[in-house]
Amino acid sequence: MITEDLGKRIRELRQKTGLSQEKFALKIGMDRTYFASVEAGRWNIAICNIKKISDGLGVTLSELFDFDELQ
Amino acid sequence: MITEDLGKRIRELRQKTGLSQEKFALKIGMDRTYFASVEAGRWNIAICNIKKISDGLGVTLSELFDFDELQ
Numbered sequence: 001m002i003t004e005d006l007g008k009r010i011r012e013l014r015q016k017t018g019l020s021q022e023k024f025a026l027k028i029g030m031d032r033t034y035f036a037s038v039e040a041g042r043w044n045i046a047i048c049n050i051k052k053i054s055d056g057l058g059v060t061l062s063e064l065f066d067f068d069e070l071q
Numbered sequence: 072m073i074t075e076d077l078g079k080r081i082r083e084l085r086q087k088t089g090l091s092q093e094k095f096a097l098k099i100g101m102d103r104t105y106f107a108s109v110e111a112g113r114w115n116i117a118i119c120n121i122k123k124i125s126d127g128l129g130v131t132l133s134e135l136f137d138f139d140e141l142q
Contacts (some may be wrong), residue, residue: 045117047117062136069122069132
């Protein structure tokens with residue numbers, strides 16, 4: 001599932017920032033519980049929030065999606 | 072706005088396929104009116120539908136998002 005692949009990728013990049021889920025969510029002004037569900041791949045997240053996360057991670061959307069996709 | 076940038080990019084890639092909005096939407100099993108609003112940048116489209124479009128265009132998500140982002 002793409003939501004799971006994306007969640008894993010976000011977690012990987014967020015961990016590289018050294019911030020906890022809670023601190024990262026606070027930094028980008030996103031609800032902590034919502035952000036946790038995105039990382040867990042449980043949310044069909046929309047583009048405006050994906051962009052908010054990529055900006056917070058300091059990567060482009062193209063970099064954020066640079067992972068092997070399963071069909 | 073990211074929805075507008077993404078819509079333009081989808082339109083550009085869809086036009087390269089030689090398919091009309093209607094035929095492309097039909098091909099990927101998406102409502103034509105919904106797809107038109109995505110191309111027009113009027114929809115905060117979620118990842119599962121973005122993935123459906125990128126698959127239909129024959130590009131990866133990383134390729135789909137390979138455009139200059141404004142903040």
